[in-house]
Amino acid sequence: MPPTKICGARPLNDLSVNGAQMATMSELDIRYILQPYTNARSLESTGPLIIERGEGIYVYDDAGRQYIEGMAGLWNAALGFSEERLVNAATAQLQRLPTYHNFAQKTHSPIILLAQRLSQISPPGLERVFFANSGSEATDTAIKLIWYFNNALGRRQKKKIISRNRAYHGTTIASASLTGLPGNHQDFDLPLACILHTLCPHHYRFALDGETEEEFSDRAAAELEALIVREKPETIAAFIGEPVMGAGGVIIPPRTYWEKIQKVCRKYDVLIIADEVVTGFGRTGKMFGAETFGIEPDMMILSKQLTSGYQPLSAVLFTDGIYQAIADNSNLLGSFGHGFTTGGHPVAAAVALEGMTIFDERRIVDDVAAIAPLFAEEISRFADHPLVGHVRSIGLLGAVELVADKASKSPFAAPGRTGAFLAGRCLANGVVLRALGDTIAFSPPLIIDPQQVMQIFSRFSRSLNETFEWSRNQ
Numbered sequence: 001m002p003p004t005k006i007c008g009a010r011p012l013n014d015l016s017v018n019g020a021q022m023a024t025m026s027e028l029d030i031r032y033i034l035q036p037y038t039n040a041r042s043l044e045s046t047g048p049l050i051i052e053r054g055e056g057i058y059v060y061d062d063a064g065r066q067y068i069e070g071m072a073g074l075w076n077a078a079l080g081f082s083e084e085r086l087v088n089a090a091t092a093q094l095q096r097l098p099t100y101h102n103f104a105q106k107t108h109s110p111i112i113l114l115a116q117r118l119s120q121i122s123p124p125g126l127e128r129v130f131f132a133n134s135g136s137e138a139t140d141t142a143i144k145l146i147w148y149f150n151n152a153l154g155r156r157q158k159k160k161i162i163s164r165n166r167a168y169h170g171t172t173i174a175s176a177s178l179t180g181l182p183g184n185h186q187d188f189d190l191p192l193a194c195i196l197h198t199l200c201p202h203h204y205r206f207a208l209d210g211e212t213e214e215e216f217s218d219r220a221a222a223e224l225e226a227l228i229v230r231e232k233p234e235t236i237a238a239f240i241g242e243p244v245m246g247a248g249g250v251i252i253p254p255r256t257y258w259e260k261i262q263k264v265c266r267k268y269d270v271l272i273i274a275d276e277v278v279t280g281f282g283r284t285g286k287m288f289g290a291e292t293f294g295i296e297p298d299m300m301i302l303s304k305q306l307t308s309g310y311q312p313l314s315a316v317l318f319t320d321g322i323y324q325a326i327a328d329n330s331n332l333l334g335s336f337g338h339g340f341t342t343g344g345h346p347v348a349a350a351v352a353l354e355g356m357t358i359f360d361e362r363r364i365v366d367d368v369a370a371i372a373p374l375f376a377e378e379i380s381r382f383a384d385h386p387l388v389g390h391v392r393s394i395g396l397l398g399a400v401e402l403v404a405d406k407a408s409k410s411p412f413a414a415p416g417r418t419g420a421f422l423a424g425r426c427l428a429n430g431v432v433l434r435a436l437g438d439t440i441a442f443s444p445p446l447i448i449d450p451q452q453v454m455q456i457f458s459r460f461s462r463s464l465n466e467t468f469e470w471s472r473n474q
């Protein structure tokens with residue numbers, strides 16, 4: 001056992017549930033958890049930030065300090081942190097049928113209703129649904145569905161999946177392989193050999209001198225085509241992409257990108273998977289990123305805002321054509337041998353259904369479209385700041401990319417250090433934002449109002465200026 005680290009040695013004074021004490025320890029002892037995306041040694045010395053409760057777009061730590069959750073947690077708390085109706089939907093379902101599965105020809109009504117509803121609202125052609133718990137599981141499922149589908153059609157070579165540098169699709173073995181970030185591969189013995197990566201659609205960072213967005217998109221499509229031809233089209237099963245890249249740095253594709261990429265995929269009979277884990281449910285100002293960018297996917301992956309993050313749930317939507325081949329094969333083999341015990345959990349499904357009703361009743365997606373211009377205007381004010389190379393936004397998704405030198409766009413000598421410092425200042429100034437390397441991401445709850453948008457950017461502005469002062473002394 002490593003030495004005991006007691007976090008802040010704070011007494012647990014408000015951890016009661018219905019009057020009963022949740023924990024009997026007098027202090028929170030952090031040594032038992034290996035935390036995701038955390039430097040374990042830093043955590044040992046500084047301890048975690050412990051969030052105790054939430055209200056609207058705000059969360060409160062265990063010392064009662066308030067923060068605007070400028071990332072909606074992990075891009076998921078669309079309806080904020082205190083939506084009673086979601087709590088009530090979960091409670092009612094817990095009382096009726098707290099758990100059940102979907103294996104072996106059994107299921108429950110919440111998941112049947114949710115599948116119907118998703119099939120109705122999703123882009124044309126996506127009629128069938130498979131449920132899992134997390135985005136990573138859904139992504140792995142998408143790959144397995146495609147392999148099974150191609151085997152069913154006798155296309156036993158057509159198995160490779162093309163992803164992109166800086167993509168984020170999860171952390172399970174296959175989804176981490178699709179993820180195009182070194183930190184998800186290094187020392188995990190990834191990526192798998194059947195996963196390939198092509199150009200990241202980040203015009204600001206990767207365009208050649210004088211290259212327009214359209215020309216950049218031509219080049220991205222040409223590189224994709226060259227990769228498919230080099231690997232042989234009969235070995236390439238699918239192309240996966242987030243309509244807007246999230247964790248890779250909030251990268252909004254250049255004009256005509258998706259149109260050109262899709263054309264290449266269609267030419268070589270390569271399926272298109274839209275990973276809408278971040279962009280789904282209104283984030284870009286339309287219900288799905290596919291609508292915003294004119295993508296016609298064969299498969300779509302959903303999670304996060306599907307339940308506003310109140311319950312773990314994910315879904316893979318796919319065409320009837322894919323379904324029919326899979327159904328035939330399951331008949332041939334006796335069963336479709338894939339599934340997760342809690343995938344499509346009734347409580348999660350009940351929360352998702354209620355969430356979708358709230359989205360309809362309150363016209364949440366229209367609200368995002370309405371507030372997006374203010375969000376864009378406010379974030380664009382930082383473009384002139386000496387530390388900022390690029391700002392971008394779409395809907396309620398934004399990024400401020402920091403650079404060492406504005407003119408040459410050169411990154412910092414110690415990548416990630418300035419971003420981390422700035423995210424730390426933001427936290428100190430009462431706004432939770434995420435540093436993706438030296439890019440600061442914004443993805444607030446979709447229920448944010450104009451005054452709160454101003455509040456995020458005023459806290460960010462102060463933090464950015466403090467970071468500038470600090471950087472001059474480095």
Ligand code: PMP
Nearest residue numbers: 134135136168169170246277278
């Ligand atoms: N796809 C995308 C686009 C994501 O952003 C994420 C998570 N941030 C995932 C997949 C993986 O989801 P999870 O963490 O629920 O496995």
